[in-house]
Amino acid sequence: MNIVILESDHLQILLDVLRKRGYQVIGPTLGDGAIVYDGLNTTANLPIGWTDEQDGGTYRLKKRNDKALFGYNVGPHSWKKYLLPSELRLWKIKRNGNSFQIVTENEATQKFAFIGVRSCDIHAISIQDKVFMNGQYIDQHYKSQRKDTFIVAVNCGKAGGTCFCVSMNSGPRATFGFDLAMTEILEGENHYFLIETGTELGAEILREIPHKEASEKQKCAADDILKNTAEQMGRSMDTSNIKDLFYRNHEHPRWNNVAERCLTCANCTMVCPTCFCTTIEDVTDLTGEHAERWRKLDSCFTMDFSYIHGGSVRSSIKSRYRQWITHKLATWIDQFGTSGCVGCGRCITWCPVAIDITEEVDAIRKSEPVSERQTTEAVEIKGS
Amino acid sequence: MKSIIPEPMIPKPFRIHRKLKETHDTYTIELESTNGADGFPFSAGQFNMVYVFGVGEVPISISGDPSIPKMLRHTTRSVGTVTKAILKLRSGDVLGVRGPFGSHWPVNEAVGNDVIIVAGGIGLAPLRPVLYSFISQRDKYGKIILLYGARTPEDLLYKKELEQWRGRFDLEVKVIVDSATGNWRGNVGVVTTLIPRIQFDPLHTVAMICGPEVMMRYTLKELQSRGIKNENIFVSMERNMKCGICLCGHCQLGPKFVCKDGPVFCYDHIKELFGKREI
């Protein structure tokens, strides 16, 4: 693949080209004391010279001692903010005598260009693609939004305190699912991006921006950065045979332990880039002549989520946490052929009581007798 | 421009043709498409999402005859906001219907076998279409046995049809209630106690069970002890449903989606999940 150099001053041209082509350009920016995703008018909106410090239940912005544009990791937002909006009206309905008439909403017309998509989030988007576009029924809103989304990936120049993409095989280098992918390099006075092209459209857009061939030395510099990032992971998770680990530990004392800490606040599901559950809300106006149906993001941590007449299927906190983590790491594999976790670490950072998905996996794994672990490992080796 | 939502997410108007009282809290509604012409083809065991204008939507199994697609029938018990609203509607009122969704009972796969249908309470509703299908092709099956348990004699659904079916020489119908006062001459006890009293060929029998989960659990044990294989036992599961088309995530049962993989499951496929707590 052809790898080129884009000077950091020319990044603005990329934004301009995309806007000229009708894209609404979205990227990281400072907001609410964090790095969030919002509209980008200029590169000046980027969190220049900022970074973040993350740990269980902790997120702090901090000044860097350089002018890096992407020198931080993922914040509370993920791209599902745009691809899977938290609220979406599906239709309006009007009473018509004793029948009714339904008017449905039309497909999205907004074209998004996402700037600075991390590899973990590219994996997350591809997981949601499977959920919404690969089944018997297709989510048209998602599909139309996705079809026109231009993705500029950024390879991570550092790992965060809660990152574990290396364990999940989802980073730190973006390997697919982008139109363009960048690695930011700061060497003294030099500040540039190595650009990889992922699609024909990406190449076409790149042709409109001044760039030059990358030297071998520059390519090596990028490789070194990524190697370094991979070694910095704040967390790690042993994923070997993880599906069976959860399937055979539906009953486990650890669930009571985590239930004593979990507040069922649903933060983890809100910040998770793959969590996709939605609910339906029917609302009506005061005249009773008009009603609307809305789709809203939902969370498996609420009691309502599993309610059937008579009560909730998952009424205990332990069962709701177990549902979330088991879905993410085990049943997801059976449902969609992939893990539901990309190792972005958001659920760890944004949990108010610092429940750590990697720690929970570890606790359950270590509680098993060694013989059991060895047997399953032996089976794995035999099977592979 | 295309609509953002797949067609199955849009309710179609159906007019209430008739409302039949089954018990003090359960009614059967007969629905016809408002544009007259449309039939509503479905398979026994499938469900619809039924919408009451401005109130909300609930999943309800279809309780009618699959060979009469013009007449859509639902039997519903008033337990929540939407079902209570449904029962307040009158003939001529219009409901929204989306569906049919989900898997169906193995009506064709059971050909040539004895068949045992075990229903508990409102669980008879999604099994009635099976009985209609069996009766219309009676010669294709061996014994057909219906075991039906209810709370009291007053809570029995489809009393007239039950009597008709019991009157046939080619159907075995056993009804049992949890408790009764003196003038009930039928069986009293739980539905599982009927299983030792019936004769069938265990290796060539298909069983279909629908009722509260705990009732299904003990029914399964009893059927297994009579030698029916797990792959010949079918159960209908219940979970919260919002979309019906496998996109909203509510109806998960372990790795299964009840709206798509169910509601009817071969027991052998979910035996690891069945009876697991709060799964």
Added chain:
Amino acid sequence: MQTLEPYLAEHPFLEGLEPYQLKIIVGCASNVRFDAEQYILREGEEATNFYIIHQGKVALEIFTSDRGPITIQTIGEGEVLGWSWLIPPYQWHYDARAIEPTSAIALDAKCLRAKCEEDHDLGYELLKRFTHVITQRLEATRLQLLDVYGVH
């Protein structure tokens, strides 16, 4: 008596007993018939027999002052009625009423208790079989108590 033995030998409750044990039981057995609506036994009365139902249907009832008789279980062909004869003070706990014409084999309680005291093998065998019946009844009662079809 000769006519009872082959029938009892095949009855699910007694199936597989040693021939000599069966003979003892037959020695305590007699044929009985009840008309529909006839009470077979009543709460508080001495448990002088237990019954192996041959044909018909029997309702076990508890009488309540406000709701009258409540049926808690029905017993039919191939099943056993009554176990109070085994446990002191040998008194029936419920009413039993035939709701259909019912034929049964009555087993004399005193006779059988005496035989069981003499022959503990027979006593143990019968107890095992009754324990099974009692366990099934207990399980059914628990399920009834759950009121699984009710609105909760």
